[in-house]
Amino acid sequence: MINEPEISNSIGANELILNELINLYGDELKRIAFLYVNDLTQCEDIIQEVFISCYNNLNKFKNQSSYKTWLYRITINKCKDYQKKWSFKNIVYKPLIKPVKNYFTESPQTVYENEEDSNQIIDAISQLSFKYKEVLIMFYYQEMTMKEISEVCSIKINTVKSRLTRGRMLLKSDLERRGYNYE
Template structure:
C-alpha cells in the first residue's frame, strides 16, 4: 500500500479507510484475536478499530507510516478492551482455533495447519499478553524490533527482553 500525506488523509477519508480495511482488515482481526482469544470479540474489536480510525483520521500527521498509525490504534483499543469492566467480569471462552490467513502456497499456512503448528499457536495464545504481543508482531507480522518498540510504547531493550522471555516460556510449554 502506498503511503499517504496528512493532506491526502483529509481529502478522501472514506476511500482511505476502505483501502485500509481491505489491506489490513485480516491482520487487525488476527491482532485483536491475539489479545482476546475469542473470534466474536475480535471481530467486534476490528470493527470498532476501523470506526475509530475513520473518526481519528484527521489526527494522522504523516510522521509515521499509515500502517504504524493504524496498528497503534488497534493495540491501544485492544488493551483498553482488556482493561474494561466487561472483560474482567464476564468470562469468554476463546476455544475457537484461529489461524493466520495467507496465500495457499505459503509455507507458513502449511506449518500452522499441521499438528506442530497448532501446538505452537496454542502455546503462543496461552502466553501473557505482553509476551504474546511481541511474538505476534515479530514472527507473524515480521516487524523489526524498533517498529515493535514504537507500536507498544516500550523501549527496544524491553521488547528484546520480552521476546527472549516469550521464547523461553514457549520452549518450556512445548517441552524443548
C-alpha cells in the same frame, strides 16, 4: 512499498482515505486481532472499532509514524481493552487458529499431529502475559522487525529484545511442561 494516502480535511477525502486504509491493512489488522483474542466475531468487532476510531481521528493524524504503525497501535489497544473486560477474563476459551492442511502431500496422521502441535503452541502463547504475547505475535506471526515492534508498542528496541527472549523462555517452559515434542 505501499504509498501512504494523503490527508485532506474534507469529509469526502477522509472517507476515501479510510476506504484505502481498510483495503490496504484490513486483513493484516484482523489477523493481529484474532491472534490476540482468538475469537473471530470479537476480532471483527475490534477491527470495526479500529476503523471507526481511525475515521474519527484522521484529521488529528500528524504523520509522526506511518498509517500502518498507527493502525497497529490502535488495534493492539482495542485488543487490550477487550482483554481487560470482565467477560474475557472469566471465560475460558480454546484458540481457533488452524494450520494450513495439505491433504495431497501429507498423511492424515501428519496433518493431525501438525494441528495438535499448532494448537498447543497457540494455547501456550495465549496463556502468556500480554507484554510477551504482544511481541511474540508481532515478531513471528506478523513478521515485524524489532524496530517496527518498538514503534508500534512505544517501547525501546532493547525492551523488545528482552521481551522476545523472556517470552520465548516462558513459552518453551510451558510447552515442555505440557510434554510438547520439539522434533
